[in-house]
Amino acid sequence: MPSSPQPPFTALRLGTRNSPLAMAQAEEARDRLIAAHPGLTIEIVPVTASGDKIQDRPLAEIGGKALWTKELDHWLMNGEIDFAVHSLKDVETIRPAAIAIAAILPREDVRDVLIGAESIRALPQGARVGTSAPRRAAQLLHARPDCTVVMFRGNVATRLAKLAAGEADATLLARAGLNRLDAAGTGHPLAADEWLPAPGQGAIAIECRADDTATRAILSAIDDLPSRHAVFAERALLAGLGGNCHSPIAVLTTAEGSELILRAAIYSPDGAEKVEATTRFAAGDPAGPARLAAELLNRAPDAVRAHFSGPAQE
Numbered sequence: 678m679p680s681s682p683q684p685p686f687t688a689l690r691l692g693t694r695n696s697p698l699a700m701a702q703a704e705e706a707r708d709r710l711i712a713a714h715p716g717l718t719i720e721i722v723p724v725t726a727s728g729d730k731i732q733d734r735p736l737a738e739i740g741g742k743a744l745w746t747k748e749l750d751h752w753l754m755n756g757e758i759d760f761a762v763h764s765l766k767d768v769e770t771i772r773p774a775a776i777a778i779a780a781i782l783p784r785e786d787v788r789d790v791l792i793g794a795e796s797i798r799a800l801p802q803g804a805r806v807g808t809s810a811p812r813r814a815a816q817l818l819h820a821r822p823d824c825t826v827v828m829f830r831g832n833v834a835t836r837l838a839k840l841a842a843g844e845a846d847a848t849l850l851a852r853a854g855l856n857r858l859d860a861a862g863t864g865h866p867l868a869a870d871e872w873l874p875a876p877g878q879g880a881i882a883i884e885c886r887a888d889d890t891a892t893r894a895i896l897s898a899i900d901d902l903p904s905r906h907a908v909f910a911e912r913a914l915l916a917g918l919g920g921n922c923h924s925p926i927a928v929l930t931t932a933e934g935s936e937l938i939l940r941a942a943i944y945s946p947d948g949a950e951k952v953e954a955t956t957r958f959a960a961g962d963p964a965g966p967a968r969l970a971a972e973l974l975n976r977a978p979d980a981v982r983a984h985f986s987g988p989a990q991e
């Protein structure tokens with residue numbers, strides 16, 4: 678039986694946040710790596726991220742997505758861990774040059790689920806919906822201006838507990854996270870024709886030091902190219918828009934042969950304004966997402982445009 682090439686060392690340290698979802702994702706990454714490299718040993722090193730310590734204010738207000746990555750970035754650059762596992766959705770669009778996304782795992786279900794009602798339309802008049810994501814709030818208010826948004830943060834279990842305690846009538850979560858926490862039956866998935874997910878939703882990213890060629894080679898064995906193409910297109914769109922964690926942006930990528938179809942909507946935070954566009958391009962071509970970003974920004978009224986800074990200047 679042909680054996681896969683053995684790494685020159687036997688143990689790698691995997692850094693992860695310590696929330697139940699992050700730990701489940703870390704275990705998935707570990708299991709895939711061990712399957713690809715029999716004999717490899719992986720030690721999971723959990724860390725409490727700043728974003729997990731502050732749960733009473735929206736992420737966008739307290740420092741954005743960096744609160745999910747800064748401790749692990751620090752450990753990575755200090756050599757305390759060899760690689761880090763993240764929800765790609767939580768990883769900033771612009772990363773330090775010294776850190777590389779070495780693998781994207783096969784993407785889970787990209788859809789959001791609604792918990793507390795069967796559909797957006799079925800929400801009772803004036804329903805209170807718990808979320809702290811600008812995208813979810815804008816999408817909800819666009820479809821249902823009668824509803825009110827209640828701030829919901831914390832990990833998946835915390836949000837479900839707040840819902841159970843009656844702090845809101847319904848909430849929105851990513852199906853990917855629920856599936857990974859063995860709660861696949863929770864809530865009602867929202868169809869992509871009425872509700873687009875967040876850029877990168879459902880994807881797990883594995884990062885290591887850009888100059889660590891040995892670790893990069895090991896991690897590349899579990900990179901899923903179709904998932905990588907889709908999420909990099911979504912991140913290129915975010916970069917072209919100059920979107921940050923305040924920016925209400927929803928996007929969906931579908932593959933057709935070697936082409937990708939990218940459909941995106943940007944909103945004003947109150948949901949009153951929405952601009953939507955679609956484009957098709959060869960997978961891996963960053964010009965497609967850049968074109969879509971330009972089209973969206975061109976057509977955006979001021980109330981939308983104000984929440985995007987446009988493409989970063991090189």
Ligand SMILES: NCc1[nH]cc(CCC(=O)O)c1CC(=O)O
Nearest residue numbers: 764766850851853854878879880
């Ligand atoms: N912002 C928190 C976060 N980051 C990743 C997920 C779920 C998994 C994913 O989308 O990949 C969640 C929770 C949620 O939005 O329901």
